[in-house]
Amino acid sequence: MTKRVICAFTFALFATAAPAFAQKAPASSPSPPGLEEAKALTQKAEVDYKLGHFEASLTEYSAAYEKYPTPALLLNIGQCQRMLKNYEQAIFFYKGYLRDKQDAPNRSAIEGLIEESTKNLEAQRADAAAREQAKRQADEQARAALPPPTPTPEAPAAGTRPSQALRIAGIATAGVGVALLGTAIYFGLHASSDSSTLTGMPPRTPWTAGDQSIYDNGKSSAQIATALYVAGGVVLAAGGVLTWLGWPKKAAESAPAVSAVPLPGGAAMTVRGTF
Numbered sequence: 192m193t194k195r196v197i198c199a200f201t202f203a204l205f206a207t208a209a210p211a212f213a214q215k216a217p218a219s220s221p222s223p224p225g226l227e228e229a230k231a232l233t234q235k236a237e238v239d240y241k242l243g244h245f246e247a248s249l250t251e252y253s254a255a256y257e258k259y260p261t262p263a264l265l266l267n268i269g270q271c272q273r274m275l276k277n278y279e280q281a282i283f284f285y286k287g288y289l290r291d292k293q294d295a296p297n298r299s300a301i302e303g304l305i306e307e308s309t310k311n312l313e314a315q316r317a318d319a320a321a322r323e324q325a326k327r328q329a330d331e332q333a334r335a336a337l338p339p340p341t342p343t344p345e346a347p348a349a350g351t352r353p354s355q356a357l358r359i360a361g362i363a364t365a366g367v368g369v370a371l372l373g374t375a376i377y378f379g380l381h382a383s384s385d386s387s388t389l390t391g392m393p394p395r396t397p398w399t400a401g402d403q404s405i406y407d408n409g410k411s412s413a414q415i416a417t418a419l420y421v422a423g424g425v426v427l428a429a430g431g432v433l434t435w436l437g438w439p440k441k442a443a444e445s446a447p448a449v450s451a452v453p454l455p456g457g458a459a460m461t462v463r464g465t466f
Contacts, residue, residue, distance in 0.1 A: 223259065225258035225259040226258075228258045228259070229255040229256075229261075229264075232251045232252070232254050232258065233252070233255045233264070233267075235251050236255065236267070239251065240267075240271065240274075245271050245274045245275050248271050249268060249271035249272065252264055252268045252271060253268060262287075262291040262292035263288075263292075265284050265285075266284070266285070268284045269281045269283075269284030269285045269288065273304070278309070278311045278312035278315060279312055281304075282305055282309060282312070285301050285304055285305050286305065288301060289301055289302075354437055355437070358433075358434055358437030358438055359437070361430050361431070361432070361433025362434055363430070364427075364429055364430030365426075365427055365430025365433075365434060366430070367426050367430070368425070368426035368428070368429070369423070371419050371423030371427075372424070372427065373423075374419050374423075375415075375416045375417075375418075375419030375420045375423055376416075378413075378415045378416035378419065379412070379416035379420075381408075381409070381412040381416075382409045382410070382412035382413035382416060384409075385405050385408055385409025385412065386409050388405055
């Protein structure tokens with residue numbers, strides 16, 4: 192009921208604005224600049240307001256005030272802001288209306304609107320603060336429910352114990368290299384034995400299929416031995432590097448070093464270390 196009464200007196204008040212505009216100049220004189228445009232905008236704004244199109248009505252009242260500023264338009268702008276729940280802006284325009292129209296016959300009603308809008312503004316701010324507080328609490332609870340982050344392993348500092356897994360991998364790799372070299376020695380000895388068998392044959396002995404088989408086997412064994420020497424040396428060297436990287440720095444000087452030394456017809460393995 193109160194809102195209907197307020198709206199009624201607002202439009203009634205502004206309805207007297209047009210005659211007031213007309214009284215400022217004789218009928219034969221031209222209308223003041225912007226007056227006709229302000230009237231047209233005001234009529235459209237009043238229709239939009241009655242239809243509940245408060246955004247459009249606010250825009251049109253504001254444009255009308257720019258064309259021809261009058262206190263009544265400030266009151267109508269304040270009404271639009273109040274209906275849009277922009278209470279701080281509504282209070283601003285209500286006070287502007289009372290400031291520009293010192294003899295306003297509806298001053299007490301406008302002051303009542305200012306008081307009502309102030310209460311609504313305080314409630315609005317309190318509600319916004321409560322929502323923000325609830326959101327912060329919800330965010331904190333969500334963060335608390337998350338599992339703790341997995342710590343990122345840091346690189347070992349100088350003088351600290353490196354990864355044991357790296358050291359184990361190095362020793363295992365070196366072991367594979369030793370096994371390859373051992374196999375290479377076996378095939379090398381086999382090739383050497385076949386060679387000795389053929390070179391120990393009496394002169395002018397006929398070359399038989401068995402002799403050819405011994406020759407082929409010896410040649411194949413020699414090739415396999417050469418390939419295994421190379422592969423074993425590479426794998427053994429890689430294992431040595433991994434072992435060195437994984438070995439504690441303080442013990443690196445005393446760690447045993449394994450290396451392969453190629454020799455004519457074979458290879459030898461050396462172990463070096465300090466104590």
